[in-house]
Amino acid sequence: MSETMAAVERAVRFGIKINKNEEDSNKRVTYLYDAAGMIPAVMDFVEGTFNYGSWGNVEFVKNNYPCMVKFDGTEDYRLNPDNYELKEDGAKSDITDIYYAGNAMSAFKGGWLCQYETATDEYIIWSNVKYDAAYNAYHRTGKDGTLNAGFYRHIYTPSLVENVARSLSGCQTIGDMTAEQENEACKANGDKWAMSSWWEWNYIICLLKIMAKTDDLQTAYGTGNSRTGQPADTGTLNDKGQFYGASDFRTQVKVFHTEALWGDKWERLTKLICADGIVKVLPYGEPNFTGEGYTDAYRYMWNDWRYGYVDKTVMTPYGRLPISFDGDNHKYAADYGAVDTEIVAVPLVGGSCGSGLGCGACVCLCYTAGAAIWFVAPGLSCEMPAAAEQ
Secondary structure (H helix, E strand, O other): OHHHHHHHHHHOOOEEEEEEOEEEOHHHHHEEEEEOOOOEEEEEEOEEEOOOOOOOOOHHHHEEEEEEOOOOEEEEEEEEEOOOOOOOOOOOOOOOOOOEEEEEEEEEOOEEEEEEEEOOOOEEEEOOOOOOOOOOOOHEEEEOEEEEOOOEEEEOEEEEOOOOOOOOOOOOOOOOHHHHHHHHHHHHHOOOEEEEEEHHHHHHHHHHHHHHOOOHHHHHOOOOOOOOOOOOOOOOOOOOOOEEOOOOOOOOOOEEEEEEEOOOOOOEEEEEEEEEEEEEEEEOOOEEEEEEOOOEEEEOOOOOOOEEEEEEEEOOOOOOEEOOOOOEOEOOOOOEEEEEEEOOOOOOOOOOOOHHHHHOOOOEEEEOOOOOOEEEEEEEEEEEOEOOOO
């Protein structure tokens, strides 16, 4: 039996189909393949507990954990998943120590992703193997094109400590920096470190949509700190486990051991650029903020700035993009979006402490790399060692 056939035989695929014409954010999503019949995950806002449904023992949930990663890229130790102030063995952790030679990170391991659309539906499929040529693992592809075992992503929105972007508890988050400055501050951690990419964010959003079987992430996981107008200091959810949220628009949301995936501050990403209406992506390599050397992914067919709640999207092999803004905060994509086709835009995602129900899988392509704003911060990621199997 060939390696390819063997991989297909042991494949697990969790998929969703999204009906483009259905306005109900929940009804428009159908489970496919191994997800068929599974119970969606959801945050119980009354009890304050996360209900995993059928997803608690799925590979991408089990293999996600909080840890401390050294500046040289080596994993130092795991954190207690229900109390980051402690190491896994019960000793005191270093999450608040600015002199610790590393950062608090969330580990994501494995995974392949397939995204595409037909005239009537959009598809997102996760697999534990490269099921066929349509599946990619750009979220864990190293700068040199090597397939890594996974990736590390910040637990905490980065803070600036001696001009270095750090993921630590009890700090004020970065603001008022340009994309170039953010990128340099992230890379200042060491050779393995970088500003978070479009691929990592897109991968996590896809997992969340599959788990919750909905396009309305705020209703499923939490509103996030999205109406206070004030970003929280890091570490408010240290004792809340892997997933946590509330419906009060004040409490931070937490998914996959990551604080504030939406709310608090917009997260600026690398490896996707919208240059004068042409969306370009970089599967791997050293990112820039011009799109030079990138691959064309989609072309917008208008010449102005459009924004609002998203009712139509396009599901490209490289991720989902907003294309129409006549929606509603609890219908269709259930999130805000914006595209300016007359500038070279760098993606801002998630939404801020003033974005309200616009937060979630929100994609904003309407700010240049030079925009330095108090409500924008970078993500921080670190490469994981190469995968055992290529």
